[in-house]
Amino acid sequence: MGWNRVAVVGAGLIRFGELFDQSYESMAHGAFVAAISSVDKGFAPDAVEAAFVATQRGTLWGQEGIGGNTVPSAIGISGVACTRIENACPSGSDAFRVGAMAVASGVHDVVLVIGVEKMRDKSTAEGLLSRAASGHPIYNRGETAPVLFAPFATRHMHEFGTTREMLAAVAVKNHHNGTLDPYAHFRNEVTVDQVLASPPVCRPLHLLDCCPQTDGAAAAILVSAERADQFTNTPVWVAGFGVATDHPYLHEKSTYVALPVTTAAAQRAYAMAGLSPTDIDVAEVHDCFTITEILDIEDLGFVDKGKGGVASLDGETALGGRIPVNPSGGLLAKGHPIGATGIAQITECYWQLRGEADGRQVEIRHGNALQHNVGGRGSGVSVVNILTTNGP
């Protein structure tokens, strides 16, 4: 069962936050050191044969746009092949998939995937997310990220009776999990009342329904099945992955109560892994907004369509629930440094599967974890990676 040709033997991140005191390069270096330091049997930096750097919007601010060029020198491995991967919000998860294919191709045995994003050095008006929607005759007319997701919340409420309290339950859960994650941007509890009373951003989404803008970096080490023993006795395997795209414009969408692009990506990943949603012990999913996590858990098959709000309110996705979702605090509390997000989620899955998640450890029964991002213009791309302890 499963693909299982590539092993994760190390993963790590720096604490996410407003990292005004760190450069893009020093953030990358911190994540690289965290990842290689986590390798059970040790890891010399020069073992890296090739690297893939996820950075989403670096070009707006100068050199970070060519991270494939600048990161190797910055982290002490100048000379190695290095490529920047950009795929909107799933940039990090997609770099992980591309790195896994580079190993599986037989060309490389040891690959670094590293995600870095510096989002706070510029104001919001100058910044990444405001520019994400600019430059197009439709999208430069105010269609920022909250505007792209709010209609889904409105329609989900209309069709399924989802309430603002159900949305808030996602924020409350993820902020609670964030208090247990030393790497999270925000480590404070929030209450349902606080979420409901927070300022509206784009109704029905209020401030605490939205993830923050965050600086951060994360890294993982991928090796071929043949080489895994050299680095650890307890690798985590890449069971499968899937990527899908959809038309990027809101007016082209076939539905406003689902992101079919996530279902398509998940179906590919499940098929590759030979697994189904009920085989997943824990999931890190893309909660850029509270409504997004509700859509995700439905579209990934963890709950029936329309039941995501109720399931969140009932605690099914809490740490002790039926299918714990976003134990790391998710994008809502841990933060969303775009290129780093997916690889940080991978890191959380790696820790959870190895029983290393300390105060937020969930019960691992089947040995499988799922990681997910969705994003881009009109949620036009989704990436799902599935990790497993059940080796080849």
Add this chain to the structure above:
Amino acid sequence: MGWNRVAVVGAGLIRFGELFDQSYESMAHGAFVAAISSVDKGFAPDAVEAAFVATQRGTLWGQEGIGGNTVPSAIGISGVACTRIENACPSGSDAFRVGAMAVASGVHDVVLVIGVEKMRDKSTAEGLLSRAASGHPIYNRGETAPVLFAPFATRHMHEFGTTREMLAAVAVKNHHNGTLDPYAHFRNEVTVDQVLASPPVCRPLHLLDCCPQTDGAAAAILVSAERADQFTNTPVWVAGFGVATDHPYLHEKSTYVALPVTTAAAQRAYAMAGLSPTDIDVAEVHDCFTITEILDIEDLGFVDKGKGGVASLDGETALGGRIPVNPSGGLLAKGHPIGATGIAQITECYWQLRGEADGRQVEIRHGNALQHNVGGRGSGVSVVNILTTNGP
């Protein structure tokens, strides 16, 4: 001999130039149609399983930055996995390499690689290359591309007696080749005197020593060895590739008469292909400036170090010479739409190896062609791909 696990079965491009009348999306569509139309036994668009889009600086101007998200819908294959690859000037060549690894991994049998860059819709001051060097405390102080390469010309002249006439010989040759390439941005002859008399940009580089800024798109279809027969009886094989990085700052360079990053990338590609420079029939190399082609042909092993200028003056790299270089006109005449450049070079190699290069066809003796880009901050990254007609 050689890797030969992946075949190219189609390739094509749109005519490069100032394409104010075309959008990013329509340029991508044109290249896709050109590539699939070139497949000998026909190609249905829905055969594409995954795509890799090379665009270097799209984020500066809006949606093009998330080409992985927007290109599939624009070219009629919405749904497929699609990822943007960015690696400075070698973005296109690196997308080709990543696409080849995706096929070799066994995950995908049919992969599209497509490069698209829109560089002329903004003025030079606002534009891509001026911004490429911004945002950094050192590099935002005027170190544009000509400034990064001129010191290499100065030092090469000093150490090896290379002259401005030798530099000009590269421009004269590539502009001549461009007159024979219907896809070239510039299709006019230039003389040595015209190059010498053109305005200085950054001495010793004058205007006609520099490639233009160009809009363009190119695409290629990669398939697994097992599936190649379905598409053509005369595939071209991916014999090998190599990527290398170097420290990105000029003051960190070990030499100013070579780009060791190119030699490192080439050594990896030659080793993977089981080939040496004398096995190469034709090469498309990175002539962003005339001096760059002289460095390239030395660093790739076609001529001895220091002899690149003399070899260019003597016609060794002309269409009928010992090792024809840039039969397409190169970046100097065909143009350099960054993300598209490498895949357009691949297309030229594909045509040359299949004997389809019309008036600029070179003699193919060994059946091998080499494609090369170098770029990024301080020429910090180089990519070499080697194609062959000698299948597995």
